[in-house]
Amino acid sequence: xxxxxxxxxxxxxxxxxxxxxxxxxxxxxxxxxxxxHDLERHGDIRVIRCSTLLETDPVGGPPxxxxxxxxxxxxxxxxxxxxxxxRMHEIERRHGRKRGVxxxxxxxxxxxLLYHERVIDERDLTVPHPRMWERPFVxxxxxxxxxxxxxxxxxxxxxxxxxxPRPG
Ligand code: ADP
Ligand code: MG
Numbered sequence: 001x002x003x004x005x006x007x008x009x010x011x012x013x014x015x016x017x018x019x020x021x022x023x024x025x026x027x028x029x030x031x032x033x034x035x036x037h038d039l040e041r042h043g044d045i046r047v048i049r050c051s052t053l054l055e056t057d058p059v060g061g062p063p064x065x066x067x068x069x070x071x072x073x074x075x076x077x078x079x080x081x082x083x084x085x086x087r088m089h090e091i092e093r094r095h096g097r098k099r100g101v102x103x104x105x106x107x108x109x110x111x112x113l114l115y116h117e118r119v120i121d122e123r124d125l126t127v128p129h130p131r132m133w134e135r136p137f138v139x140x141x142x143x144x145x146x147x148x149x150x151x152x153x154x155x156x157x158x159x160x161x162x163x164x165p166r167p168g
Contacts, residue, residue, distance in 0.1 A: 015116050015150060016048075017075040019088065020129070020138050022109040028069040029053060031095050031108050036073060038091045045087070046076040051141030059135065061103030072113065072141040081115045085125055088112065113138065114146075114154065128154065 023031045032053065039045045050073040058065045077084060088110035095108040113129045120127040132138045133155055143151065 015114050015154060016146065017077060017084070017115050018113040018142060018146060019073055019075060020109075020111040020113050020132070020142075021071045021073065022068050022111075022137070023107055024058060024066045024068040025105050025107045026096070032069060032071055035091050035095060035108055035110065038094065039073075039075065039087070042087075044077060044079055045084070048074040048076050049145050050074075051144040054137060054141050056137040058105075059103065059137070061105070062101055065105045068137065070137040070141060072138065072145060074145055081112060081118060081120055081127055082125060084115070085112055111138075113142065117154075119157075 021032050021035055036047050036050060039047055051071050054070045056068045056070055058068060075084075079087065092106075092108050092110055097106055097108050111129050111132075112125070112127055113132050115127050118127055129138070132142070
């Protein structure tokens with residue numbers, strides 16, 4: 001399941017669906033691998049490729065929290081962004097995710113980064129993920145599996161800039 005291929009931009013003529021995975025509590029690698037497996041268990045999501053795992057320092061949140069393992073995966077799914085987010089939350093819960101302090105330690109964090117060219121700006125769902133561009137722990141694994149030119153084009157679009165800074 002874990003592959004390291006550069007994506008060909010002409011592959012499907014669409015940006016693709018990309019999610020970020022992060023963990024800094026428990027057996028981080030096992031959790032991330034289990035989450036990738038969980039995504040596929042209903043048969044309506046396929047993990048096309050996944051970046052290598054990257055170990056990173058925590059950004060924000062309470063001081064002294066453990067280091068993260070991060071990865072980015074490309075998915076193939078007909079689920080809507082909202083259905084996909086609901087599934088991601090369900091998987092976070094299954095792995096013991098508890099929501100407490102903003103940017104606090106977590107067994108599993110799944111973020112929806114890109115959903116083809118869709119732009120969503122709602123209270124509980126913003127796509128492209130508004131903080132992804134300045135987060136090396138997202139961009140480094142994303143650039144590993146997503147065409148750089150395609151990403152640059154996405155980034156240039158005015159709507160991808162965060163309207164106002166949000167915590168997290
Ligand atoms: P963070 O990932 O920013 O550290 P959380 O995982 O606790 O924080 O998510 C907080 C909220 O962010 C979630 O309840 C979710 O509804 C909302 N959210 C908005 N846009 C997205 C997105 N693109 N991906 C994931 N969650 C999002
Ligand atoms: Mg999250």
